[in-house]
Amino acid sequence: MTEFVLVAGAWLGAWAWDDVVPRLRAAGHGAHPLTLSGLADKQGVAAGQQTHVRDIVDEVERLDLRDVVLVGHSYSGIPVGQAAERIGDRLARVVFVDSDVPADGESFASGWWQGPAKLEAAIADNGGFWAPLTAAECDGQGLTDEQTTRLVGGATPHPGATLTEPAVLARPLDGLPATYVKCLLDGPEPADDVAVLLTGENWRLVEMDTGHWPMFSRPAELARILLEAAGDQRRAADLTAPVRGRAR
16 A cells, blocks of 8 residues: 655645545545645744655654655645655655755755746745735636635745755755656646656656646546556556656
8 A cells, every 4th residue: 555645835735635635545545635834724833944844754754654655746846855865765756746846955946937036025025925826827727717716715825934945955866766747738848957857767757738736627637647656557547537648
């Protein structure tokens, strides 16, 4: 039995996986959605990026999980990628869902598409938090109106320090057994750093014809990909949503 630990991206909590978790459990696996400190039901808890790394490691150790597939979406790929090397032989695989990946000494803000100063200023102007996303920011991401309302309605301010503190890696990421899920409505190709990692023998690319929040827009398809990443081809075949994938 695989134990999936699922971590959603900025502004979100464990609740974001509500449509994915039942499918994984119905397939006979453990599924453990995690809210990171300072978000959702853990608002008010002070958090930096290393706090989020510890949240993930502590959850794995608290539950004494083995054969763990860590799943990191969007921002959370950065703490998940760091946690993966810290849980040792408990780790089976990492799945990065349309996510950033950590680089030693670099922060989430370092790679921000408008430049780190722009994001840092937005955080400073909002009392040290990244303001939740708006419905307009969900346009073109394959979401129904109902899904957008649910996503935006549940979003909470994201602790700014988690976005500006640097990652700490002891080893290169290319040594991790990893699947990268690229959501094509959010851009046709992975970022340059991910593209380099995908040239290695340990990383596999899977594409989804949906937007940046597939746990809302395509939960059955995403659950199928997670089961396949864990090696459960038989149960994955029971989820009939189409998926395209290729190894690199």
